Amino acid sequence: MKVAFIGTGSMGSLLIEAFLRSGALHPHFICASNRSLQKAELLAKRHPGLRVTGSNAEAANGSQIVFLCVKPLDYPAVIQELAGVLDERQIVVSITSPVQIRMLEARIPSKVAKIIPSITHSALSGASLCIYGSRIQPEDRLLLEQLMSSISVPVAIRETETRIASDIASCGPAFIAFILQQWAEAAARHTGIGRAEAIVLGAEMLHGTGKLLTEGGFSPEELQRRVAVPGGVTAEGIAVLHSSLEHVFAGLIETTHRKYDEDLSKLDDLFGRRLLNGTADDEPD
Numbered sequence: 001m002k003v004a005f006i007g008t009g010s011m012g013s014l015l016i017e018a019f020l021r022s023g024a025l026h027p028h029f030i031c032a033s034n035r036s037l038q039k040a041e042l043l044a045k046r047h048p049g050l051r052v053t054g055s056n057a058e059a060a061n062g063s064q065i066v067f068l069c070v071k072p073l074d075y076p077a078v079i080q081e082l083a084g085v086l087d088e089r090q091i092v093v094s095i096t097s098p099v100q101i102r103m104l105e106a107r108i109p110s111k112v113a114k115i116i117p118s119i120t121h122s123a124l125s126g127a128s129l130c131i132y133g134s135r136i137q138p139e140d141r142l143l144l145e146q147l148m149s150s151i152s153v154p155v156a157i158r159e160t161e162t163r164i165a166s167d168i169a170s171c172g173p174a175f176i177a178f179i180l181q182q183w184a185e186a187a188a189r190h191t192g193i194g195r196a197e198a199i200v201l202g203a204e205m206l207h208g209t210g211k212l213l214t215e216g217g218f219s220p221e222e223l224q225r226r227v228a229v230p231g232g233v234t235a236e237g238i239a240v241l242h243s244s245l246e247h248v249f250a251g252l253i254e255t256t257h258r259k260y261d262e263d264l265s266k267l268d269d270l271f272g273r274r275l276l277n278g279t280a281d282d283e284p285d
């Protein structure tokens with residue numbers, strides 16, 4: 001099975017290397033393209049056999065699955081380049097949340113899916129969020145879920161849930177890392193423990209907590225009950241978090257959804273302009 005990756009930045013490279021490491025894909029069956037070819041060439045150097053090209057159309061041509069790994073506002077240009085080479089047998093996978101499946105189905109003949117990945121896939125873990133377009137057949141879905149399960153836990157979601165699910169699964173590692181950083185810095189400031197030591201302790205704690213919440217079968221409520229012994233320290237700490245965090249998550253969700261809506265309307269505009277004029281200004285890397 002030939003698989004193409006358009007865009008070999010952070011997420012495109014991460015997906016390619018995770019699929020290779022898991023053994024799901026072999027370098028000889030991957031073709032990658034990137035606007036600046038040097039970035040893709042680094043991947044080819046690390047993985048002999050992997051083909052790279054500066055032409056998105058050449059990468060996509062004849063590939064059974066084409067992963068689009070560029071930023072949302074770069075989609076209209078990439079789709080315009082690919083429209084002439086894609087056919088109805090190919091599966092095109094968008095990895096970005098604001099690009100709607102309807103936007104792609106209106107412009108290319110291929111089957112379209114949206115799969116939002118997460119940096120956690122580089123540790124062959126985390127949930128990948130799968131949304132299937134109207135042309136995706138049961139066998140296409142099976143193929144995509146088999147591929148994604150080599151590096152993640154594929155979870156089917158509705159397109160209307162993309163932003164919130166992506167907040168948790170894809171932005172979540174950054175949000176949790178930020179909380180850990182703040183916690184470790186406060187610990188260092190207030191107690192004199194080393195920041196690095198606090199981060200090691202926190203990272204091991206997160207690893208174990210994640211395991212308990214997944215394979216351990218714990219719910220968040222059970223986990224709190226088991227740790228917060230009556231009259232103990234944890235319950236006092238949870239009371240502080242309860243009052244301090246009350247509005248934090250509502251604000252977070254409001255902000256990410258506002259940004260998503262802005263991107264969505266920019267995309268509608270950009271896709272519309274490309275359809276009318278056949279072109280639009282491209283931003284350099």
Ligand SMILES: NC(=O)C1=CN([C@@H]2O[C@H](COP(=O)(O)OP(=O)(O)OC[C@H]3O[C@@H](n4cnc5c(N)ncnc54)[C@H](O)[C@@H]3O)[C@@H](O)[C@H]2O)C=CC1
Pocket residue numbers: 006007008009010011012033034035036039056069070071072074077078095096097116117118119170285
């Ligand atoms: N970074 C993350 O944790 C996650 C990112 N995503 C999505 O992945 C997408 C890519 O994000 P990153 O990899 O972080 O960004 P990035 O900026 O690292 O990579 C984008 C790549 O696309 C290339 N590119 C731009 N225009 C191009 C064109 N016309 N043809 C070919 N290549 C082109 C750029 O040179 C760059 O290498 C975004 O849409 C983002 O929403 C989704 C989930 C998680």
Ligand SMILES: O=C(O)[C@@H]1CCC=N1
Pocket residue numbers: 166170171
């Ligand atoms: O920050 C972003 O826009 C991307 C989407 C999900 C994670 N990172």
